[in-house]
Amino acid sequence: MTEVRPMTAASFSLWERDEEVAAVERAVDVLCADRSSTGSLLVIRGEAGFGKTALLAETRRIAERRGCTVWSARGGETLRSVPFNVVRQLLQPALVSLLPEEAREYLGDWYDIAGPALGITDPGARQADPQGVYDGLVAAVRRLAERDWPLVLLIDDAHWADQETLRWLAAFAERLDDLSVLVVVARRPGEVSGESARLLEAVAGTAGRPVASLSALTPDATAGLTRATLGGHADAPFCREVWAVTGGNPYETVELLAKVRDSELEPAESTAAELRELNRSARGGGLVARLEELGIDATRFAWAAAILGTGISVSLVARLATMGRDEAVRCADLLRTARILTAPDPANGPADKGDLEFVHPLIATAVYNSIPDALRTAMHGIAAQVVTDSGLGAAAASRHLLQVHPDDDEELVQQLREAAREHLAVGAPDAARRCLERALLEPPRPEVHARVLYELGCATLLTAPARTIGHLQTALAMPGLDGHARVDAVFRLSQALLHNDQLEEAVRTVEAEATRHEPGPAKLRLQAVHYMWEGLHAGETSSPGRAESLAELVRTCTGRDNSERALLILRGFDAMTRGENAEEVVELCDRALVNGRLAPGLGWTDTEWGIELLLMLANAYAYTDRLDRAEALYTEGLRAYETAGWSGGHLALAHAYVGLGHRRRGRLREAETSLRESLRLAERVGRGLPLYWSATCNLVDTLLARGHVEEAWAIAEQYGFAPPYPSTIVLPDPRSVRGRLLLAVGRTKDGVNELEAAEKAATARGHHNPVLVPWAVDLARALATKDPVRAARLATEVRRHAERFGTDTAIGEALRCAAALETGQRAVRLAAQAVAYLEASPCQYEHAAARVEYGIAARSTAELNRGLALARSCGADGLVAQARKVLEQGRGLR
Numbered sequence: 001m002t003e004v005r006p007m008t009a010a011s012f013s014l015w016e017r018d019e020e021v022a023a024v025e026r027a028v029d030v031l032c033a034d035r036s037s038t039g040s041l042l043v044i045r046g047e048a049g050f051g052k053t054a055l056l057a058e059t060r061r062i063a064e065r066r067g068c069t070v071w072s073a074r075g076g077e078t079l080r081s082v083p084f085n086v087v088r089q090l091l092q093p094a095l096v097s098l099l100p101e102e103a104r105e106y107l108g109d110w111y112d113i114a115g116p117a118l119g120i121t122d123p124g125a126r127q128a129d130p131q132g133v134y135d136g137l138v139a140a141v142r143r144l145a146e147r148d149w150p151l152v153l154l155i156d157d158a159h160w161a162d163q164e165t166l167r168w169l170a171a172f173a174e175r176l177d178d179l180s181v182l183v184v185v186a187r188r189p190g191e192v193s194g195e196s197a198r199l200l201e202a203v204a205g206t207a208g209r210p211v212a213s214l215s216a217l218t219p220d221a222t223a224g225l226t227r228a229t230l231g232g233h234a235d236a237p238f239c240r241e242v243w244a245v246t247g248g249n250p251y252e253t254v255e256l257l258a259k260v261r262d263s264e265l266e267p268a269e270s271t272a273a274e275l276r277e278l279n280r281s282a283r284g285g286g287l288v289a290r291l292e293e294l295g296i297d298a299t300r301f302a303w304a305a306a307i308l309g310t311g312i313s314v315s316l317v318a319r320l321a322t323m324g325r326d327e328a329v330r331c332a333d334l335l336r337t338a339r340i341l342t343a344p345d346p347a348n349g350p351a352d353k354g355d356l357e358f359v360h361p362l363i364a365t366a367v368y369n370s371i372p373d374a375l376r377t378a379m380h381g382i383a384a385q386v387v388t389d390s391g392l393g394a395a396a397a398s399r400h401l402l403q404v405h406p407d408d409d410e411e412l413v414q415q416l417r418e419a420a421r422e423h424l425a426v427g428a429p430d431a432a433r434r435c436l437e438r439a440l441l442e443p444p445r446p447e448v449h450a451r452v453l454y455e456l457g458c459a460t461l462l463t464a465p466a467r468t469i470g471h472l473q474t475a476l477a478m479p480g481l482d483g484h485a486r487v488d489a490v491f492r493l494s495q496a497l498l499h500n501d502q503l504e505e506a507v508r509t510v511e512a513e514a515t516r517h518e519p520g521p522a523k524l525r526l527q528a529v530h531y532m533w534e535g536l537h538a539g540e541t542s543s544p545g546r547a548e549s550l551a552e553l554v555r556t557c558t559g560r561d562n563s564e565r566a567l568l569i570l571r572g573f574d575a576m577t578r579g580e581n582a583e584e585v586v587e588l589c590d591r592a593l594v595n596g597r598l599a600p601g602l603g604w605t606d607t608e609w610g611i612e613l614l615l616m617l618a619n620a621y622a623y624t625d626r627l628d629r630a631e632a633l634y635t636e637g638l639r640a641y642e643t644a645g646w647s648g649g650h651l652a653l654a655h656a657y658v659g660l661g662h663r664r665r666g667r668l669r670e671a672e673t674s675l676r677e678s679l680r681l682a683e684r685v686g687r688g689l690p691l692y693w694s695a696t697c698n699l700v701d702t703l704l705a706r707g708h709v710e711e712a713w714a715i716a717e718q719y720g721f722a723p724p725y726p727s728t729i730v731l732p733d734p735r736s737v738r739g740r741l742l743l744a745v746g747r748t749k750d751g752v753n754e755l756e757a758a759e760k761a762a763t764a765r766g767h768h769n770p771v772l773v774p775w776a777v778d779l780a781r782a783l784a785t786k787d788p789v790r791a792a793r794l795a796t797e798v799r800r801h802a803e804r805f806g807t808d809t810a811i812g813e814a815l816r817c818a819a820a821l822e823t824g825q826r827a828v829r830l831a832a833q834a835v836a837y838l839e840a841s842p843c844q845y846e847h848a849a850a851r852v853e854y855g856i857a858a859r860s861t862a863e864l865n866r867g868l869a870l871a872r873s874c875g876a877d878g879l880v881a882q883a884r885k886v887l888e889q890g891r892g893l894r
Contacts, residue, residue, distance in 0.1 A: 014054055015228075015250065016221040020044065020212050024059045024184070031150045031182045032066050039176030041207040044186040046214030048362050049251030052186035055214075056154045059184050068182075069094075069148040075160030077365055078309040080196075081399045083428030084117045085310075086165040087137060090153060094144055095120050106143050110136040113645030116426040117164075123425035126605065127458075130167075131684065132645030133427030137168045142179055151181045157361060158187040158200060164428050166199035173206040189213075216248030226267065229257040234267035241272035245279045251360060252279065258339070287340075287363060288370040294334050297323060301331035302340060305356065306368040307379045307400075312341075312356040319386050320379065332356060340367070377405050384415070395422035398435050406441045413439045413448070417455060424459060432459040450480035454489050461496055468496040487513075487522045488608070491529055495610060498533065499689070503727045507533045524563035527553065531570045532613060535577075536728045547574055547766065559591045562601050566613055568592040573616040577729075579768035579805045582624040589620050589629075598633075604640035604650075611637070611650055615657060619731055622664055623772050625807040627842040631661040649691045652681035656694040660731065663698060666844025668706045669875035675699040679719070687720065690728040696721045697734045700741055705845055707878015709744045716741060733758055733773040740778045748782060755779040768801045771810050777817045784821050795821055809846060812837030816850050819857065831857045845874045852883045861893045 014021065027040050046052050060070045073089035095103050095118060103120060104111045114136030115121035116128065145151045155161065155169070173183065187200060204211055217225065223239035246252040259278045265271050291299050304321040305312045318328035335341040342359050358364035371379065384400035398419035401412060416439040420432035436456040444452045453475035460468045472493040475481055481489055490513045497506035507530060514526035531550050554571040557564040572588035575581075593599070601608055614637065622630035638654040641647075659674035678695040685691065696719045703712035716722065716738070725734055735758035742751030758775035767773045780794040795818045802810035812834045819830035831854035838847040851867030854860070864883050871879035887893070 014051065014058055015225045016217055017051060017055060017058075017214070020055055020214070021058055021062075023209070023212060024055070025062055027182050027184075028059075028063050028066055028068065028150075028152070031152070031180065032068065035149055035180055037180050039179040039181040039183070040209075041173055041176060041203070042182070042184045042209070043204045043207050043211040044184065044214065045189050045211050046186075047216075047249070048188060049249040049360070050214040050216065051250040052188075052214065053156055053360075054250070056156050056184060056186055059152065059154060063150075063152040063182075066150070068150045068152045070152045070154065072154035072156070074155070075157040075162075075165075076309050077157075077160050077361065078306075078368060079399065080160055080162050081402055081431065081434060082396075083162055083164040083423060083431040084119075084168075084426065086155065086158075086161040087117075087168050088119055090155070091118055091137075091140060091144070092120070094148065095140075106147065107136075107140050108143070109643065110139045110143075110645070114140050117428070123422070125425075126644065127424045127607075128427035129644070129646040129648055129650070130164075130427045130429060132647035132651075134168045134171050135647045136645055138172050138175060141172060141181065142175075145179055145181050149180055153181060153183045155183070155185045158185045158203075159191040159196075160361075161196075163196055163199065163430060166196055166203070170199045170202045170206075173203050176206065217243070217250055217253060218248065219243045222246070222248060222253060225253060226257060229254075230261060230267045235269055237269035238267045238272045238275075241275050245275045251362070255339070287366045290338065291340065291367065291370070294338060297321075297327060298331045298334045301328060302335055302367050303371045303375075303379065304383075305335075305341060305358070306364055306371065307376070307383050309364070309368075314355065316386065316390070317356075320383055377403060380404055388415075393422060394419040395426075395431075398423075398431070402434060402438050406443070409442055410445055413442050413444045413452065416442075417452065420455060420459060429459050433464075447480055450475045450478040451485070453478070454481060454485065457489070457496070458492060461492060461499075465496040465499040469493065469500060469502075472496065484522070487525055490526065491608075491610075494529060494533060498536075498728070501688075501727055503533060503537050507537065521561065521563055524567070528563055528566040528570060531567070531574075532616070535570055535574055535616065536612060547578060550574055554588070557591075559594075562599055562609070565592040565599055565602060566609060569613055569617045569620070572620045576620045576623055577765075577767045577769055577772060579770070579772075579801050582805050582807045582810075585620055585624050586626055589617055592617065598636075604637040604654075605644050605646065611653060615653065618657060619660075622661060623731075623769060623807075625809050625842055627661065627665055631658075631665070634658045634661045647681065649682070649685045649689065652678050652685060653691045653694060654678075655681060656691065656698055659695075659702065660698050663702050663705065663845075664843055666846070666848065666874045666876075668702055668845060671702045672699065672706070672875075675702060688726070690726050690730065692719075693721075693726050693730045693734060697730050697732065697737050701732055701737045704737075704740060704744060705878075706876055707881065709741075709878075712741055713745050731772065733762070733767075733775065735761060736773055736775040736778065739775060743778060743782055752779065752782050755782065769805060769810070770798045770801045770814060771805075771807070774813070777813060780817055781820055788821070791821055808837045808841040809843045812841055812850060813846060816846075816853060819853065828854070828857045835863075844870060845876055848874050848876055848879055852879050855883070856886055859892045859894055861887065864893070 023042065027042055030037055030040065044052050044055055056072070060072065063070050071090050071094060073086045075086050079085050098106065107114065111121065112124065113128070113132055116123035117133050117137065118140070176183070185203060192200065219240060222243035223236065226239045226242050227234045242253065242256060246256055256275065256279050260267065263278065265274060291302055300321045300323070301317055304317045307320065308316060314328050314332050315325070318325055321328070332341065339359050340363055341356050343355065344357050380400040380403035384397040387397040387400065388394065394415050398416065401416055401419070404412065416435040420435040423429070423432040423435065433456065436452055436459060439452050443449065453471045457468045457471035457475065460471065472489055476486070476489055476493065490510060494506040494510050497503065497509065510526055510530040510533060514523055514530060517523035517526065534546060550571055554567050557567050559565050559568055568588050569592045572585050572592070575588065576585045598614070602614070604611065604614060614633065618630045618633035621633070634654065634657045638658050641651045641654050655674050655678035659671045659678060662671035662674060675695055675698050679699060682692040682695045696715065700712045700716050700721055703715065721734070721738060735754055739751050739755035739758055742754055755775045755778055758773065759779070762768070762773045762775065770776060776794045776798045780791040780798065783791040798817055799814040802814035815830050815834035815837060819827050819834055822830060831850065834850045835854050838850045841847060848867055848870035851863055851870055855864030855867050864887055868880060868883040868887070871883060
């Protein structure tokens with residue numbers, strides 16, 4: 001039998017929750033024990049009324065008694081469309097207490113990235129990267145946690161949290177090992193589906209302990225609670241009926257017992273039959289009837305409060321309910337007395353800019369659902385105006401506008417478009433999408449309809465390329481998009497097709513649009529985009545005469561505008577892949593710059609051209625031995641994305657190509673670090689995309705250069721580095737890299753087949769740069785014993801292409817290949833020539849390999865030691881081991 005003990009009002013809902021309270025106390029003890037203790041997560045799951053909120057309030061009391069800082073927030077059923085609503089509640093009180101300069105100091109570089117989402121600073125003019133915002137919010141908590149340790153975060157009704165908060169919470173929960181923070185999340189089971197449900201499960205999956213599932217009170221516990229509330233004289237039949245009526249629901253039990261006490265009902269078997277009627281008045285239709293008994297004004301006040309949902313103040317409700325101040329105060333008092341509304345409990349954290357809240361979410365839901373449909377819709381429309389007039393902005397009003405019935409309202413369309421722009425500026429593209437989709441239902445006027453579709457396509461480009469394609473295709477088929485906006489829509493459509501692995505259609509789309517335009521800047525831009533996508537296409541063949549027509553178009557370009565600069569870059573990249581003279585490639589690329597720098601409008605975060613064009617420029621420099629220029633561009637891109645908070649695909653690609661720069665330079669350890677970070681970021685964006693291939697291919701290539709063959713194979717297996725390959729080209733050539741990997745693990749036949757497939761694809765595309773697509777070098781070495789005639793022919797072809805291209809790296813690598821196929825003094829002479837060229841090359845790994853190979857061929861201790869020193873500086877462990885072995889054996893060395 002549950003012991004009857006004195007109870008405070010707050011502890012009634014904690015009856016029979018000793019085990020959960022003990023778990024909270026243990027978690028708080030661990031948190032407070034040491035600043036270096038790892039963070040932890042508690043998830044509390046229970047049906048409505050099972051005491052989740054009471055348990056969180058008790059957590060706050062326990063934590064504050066131990067000297068913890070406690071921040072709390074709560075999801076709202078009608079607020080799920082408000083982006084960052086819950087995380088704002090959680091963090092804003094800590095941040096608004098700081099002066100702006102203090103907040104900037106704590107958040108550092110993340111201030112301008114996460115600040116707009118938190119509502120503590122205005123957003124910039126550029127669309128925010130959602131992943132960057134989530135990373136910024138994680139960093140914000142990390143830095144504030146260091147200041148406010150020990151810190152406890154409480155999130156109630158997480159099933160009603162907005163998706164943006166849930167994405168942040170899922171990312172934050174994954175990093176708790178590095179943070180001394182206790183997070184307690186309360187939610188109902190079920191209740192949500194789709195992405196929100198997935199995110200909630202991801203959060204629960206990071207908890208280091210089982211989810212605490214609250215159960216209904218037992219009959220004995222209900223009897224104990226009844227006697228603690230009404231007195232020990234409550235008889236057993238009465239107590240059993242309390243349990244039967246409430247089903248052991250703690251909230252309903254507490255509310256029912258309060259009504260028994262207020263009605264002065266005797267807790268005896270003779271009055272037990274009246275309990276069901278009393279219970280009905282506390283929920284659903286009974287609650288609505290009780291509300292109506294308070295009068296039409298009180299009902300109207302309660303409806304207005306339910307429409308607002310959060311920030312419920314008497315003055316705001318009065319404006320929405322169209323009543324005077326005195327009447328509003330009277331209604332608020334009535335509703336407080338009736339236990340429908342209450343003052344916010346300080347134990348649950350600071351109120352959200354309001355002085356009232358519903359006693360329980362169940363009551364808020366019942367009141368909201370009791371509003372007649374037509375009236376509820378109309379009240380949302382009025383609420384949108386009230387919120388806007390209060391200076392909270394279009395984004396804050398948008399959740400109400402989403403509920404208004406379509407009515408051909410031109411002003412509402414404009415408000416929703418403005419709200420979408422505000423949502424995009426803080427990193428909430430899903431919220432922007434909802435606003436623009438609702439605007440389309442109005443519908444917009446014919447002259448702006450295509451613009452709304454265009455804006456919708458731009459909003460979904462990063463998150464749903466397939467959906468973007470439909471929106472932009474529809475927009476382009478309608479009147480209303482002209483001039484620059486139409487050209488930009490075509491470009492974005494082609495980007496979406498590219499991201500959706502429909503590159504051939506992207507090429508056709510841009511080509512068809514270009515034919516619609518007369519000669520001029522618009523046509524030139526479309527032609528440049530057409531050549532760009534064709535240049536990235538990794539299909540079996542290229543368009544007949546493409547290289548010649550591009551060269552002819554560029555012949556008159558002086559770089560006077562960005563379209564001409566883009567064409568110069570594209571021609572330079574194309575010439576580099578085809579293995580044309582490297583000096584001419586560099587001259588083309590240099591002409592695309594302004595005083596050695598990217599022109600305005602062609603920066604890494606500018607959206608008119610995209611990242612692909614700048615990577616083509618940097619890669620053209622990287623493979624023509626101008627690594628200083630390539631690395632400057634790669635690093636500039638990385639810094640630009642980090643500063644702007646772009647933490648998604650752009651940052652993943654930037655890290656991949658910084659890694660490529662390190663790899664080309666011979667800094668293999670640094671390359672591996674950058675590429676692993678790129679792969680981590682690419683995993684968050686999604687597998688199968690070109691950026692994912694870039695990270696994986698370069699990491700495998702780097703690990704092979706380091707001599708870590710087993711690790712390279714493990715990476716390839718883990719991340720699916722195998723056919724089929726993507727439709728866009730990847731640098732270096734993935735077939736060549738995989739062929740080398742297969743040879744390294746002893747699968748010679750498969751390796752030869754893969755390299756022959758690389759040969760076929762490169763020949764079809766006209767890619768003859770032996771450094772960019774190095775299949776022939778590895779194939780010649782693989783065939784040296786089995787088919788020496790073919791191996792020699794391949795080596796000759798490699799040298800011919802290398803001399804045509806003309807870089808020290810290309811020629812040196814060709815000579816290394818030729819030396820590997822020879823013996824005696826001819827091998828020594830060729831190896832010496834390879835060393836001479838590669839010593840002048842910026843590619844130190846290749847230089848180290850050539851030194852070691854020359855030392856072995858010439859039996860030179862001095863050359864082996866020089867190669868060993870170079871290999872060590874590069875981090876080429878395989879070369880180090882090879883050189884050491886020969887030196888230790890010492891046979892024939894001089």
